[in-house]
Amino acid sequence: MNAKAGSIAWLSRLNFFLADVRDGLGPFLGVFLMGQGWAADDIGYVMTLGGIAGMLATTPAGALTDAVRAKRLVVGLGSVLVVAGSLLLLVAPSFTLTAISQVGTGIVGAVIGPAIAGLTLGIVGQQGLPAQLGRNEAWNHAGNVFSAALAGALGYYWGLPAVFVLMAVMALASLVCLSRIRPQDIDHDVARGLDPERAAADQPVSTWRVLAASRPLMLLALAMMLFHLANAAMLPLLSQSVVARGGADPALYTALTVIVAQLVMIPTALLTGRFAERQGYWLPITIA
Numbered sequence: 181m182n183a184k185a186g187s188i189a190w191l192s193r194l195n196f197f198l199a200d201v202r203d204g205l206g207p208f209l210g211v212f213l214m215g216q217g218w219a220a221d222d223i224g225y226v227m228t229l230g231g232i233a234g235m236l237a238t239t240p241a242g243a244l245t246d247a248v249r250a251k252r253l254v255v256g257l258g259s260v261l262v263v264a265g266s267l268l269l270l271v272a273p274s275f276t277l278t279a280i281s282q283v284g285t286g287i288v289g290a291v292i293g294p295a296i297a298g299l300t301l302g303i304v305g306q307q308g309l310p311a312q313l314g315r316n317e318a319w320n321h322a323g324n325v326f327s328a329a330l331a332g333a334l335g336y337y338w339g340l341p342a343v344f345v346l347m348a349v350m351a352l353a354s355l356v357c358l359s360r361i362r363p364q365d366i367d368h369d370v371a372r373g374l375d376p377e378r379a380a381a382d383q384p385v386s387t388w389r390v391l392a393a394s395r396p397l398m399l400l401a402l403a404m405m406l407f408h409l410a411n412a413a414m415l416p417l418l419s420q421s422v423v424a425r426g427g428a429d430p431a432l433y434t435a436l437t438v439i440v441a442q443l444v445m446i447p448t449a450l451l452t453g454r455f456a457e458r459q460g461y462w463l464p465i466t467i468a
Contacts, residue, residue: 187303187365188312192319194357195296199323200350201259202292204266204285205343207438208331210416211423211430212340216273220420226275227416230282237290243388245294249368252358255299258292263351270344299361302371314453321445328438335431343431407468415441
């Protein structure tokens with residue numbers, strides 16, 4: 181039996197519970213703010229601010245993940261900050277505080293992603309990475325289905341504030357999962373992408389030099405930027421449109437749209453991880 185099997189299992193569970201935490205309120209944000217009397221353009225402004233903040237923070241966040249060994253602490257602290265920022269909206273949903281909350285959520289979300297990737301690589305190593313990334317994503321989408329179903333039910337009976345409570349509970353569960361991942365199972369040199377020989381020889385490698393000198397990495401970054409420009413966040417706009425016309429319960433309708441999308445993503449993530457393990461990433465990314 182793999183000595184790290186316990187930590188790998190808790191890593192999967194961590195991805196399950198973080199699904200409702202790392203992106204903040206996600207598509208529920210728009211319908212919540214509409215219920216507070218916000219205009220659609222103002223909602224778009226604060227969501228855009230959060231997206232830009234996350235984009236600008238992504239590369240420094242990756243460098244931070246490389247530099248620190250307390251990756252579990254980074255994920256845990258990030259989870260707490262996201263929940264705190266979201267609860268701030270429940271108390272005082274003014275434009276200024278909401279903008280600050282979304283900028284903070286965007287930055288922290290940009291940190292959590294690389295930290296989870298670093299944890300994964302440090303635990304399973306390069307050989308086990310493709311399959312484990314697929315499992316991470318599958319558990320993440322399963323967590324989204326679970327939390328969206330609960331959010332829809334709780335929101336239907338008690339209103340959208342129940343979604344905030346659910347997020348706090350999921351964050352606490354993610355902290356429990358983090359505590360069960362054994363620090364000795366994380367190889368921090370491998371987590372930085374170093375091969376064992378280089379790590380043993382203690383030869384320092386500049387992350388920025390690797391990034392700038394790698395043409396494939398730069399092309400991949402450009403391709404992913406173009407993909408996300410084409411993959412605009414239409415789901416929040418759909419929910420806001422339906423709710424504005426009074427066509428459905430805000431929490432229930434938003435939850436159902438999330439569930440449908442995530443149910444498609446679970447088998448896709450598992451199949452992609454298995455395919456990438458054998459054939460590489462090129463074809464799955466091209467199809468996407």
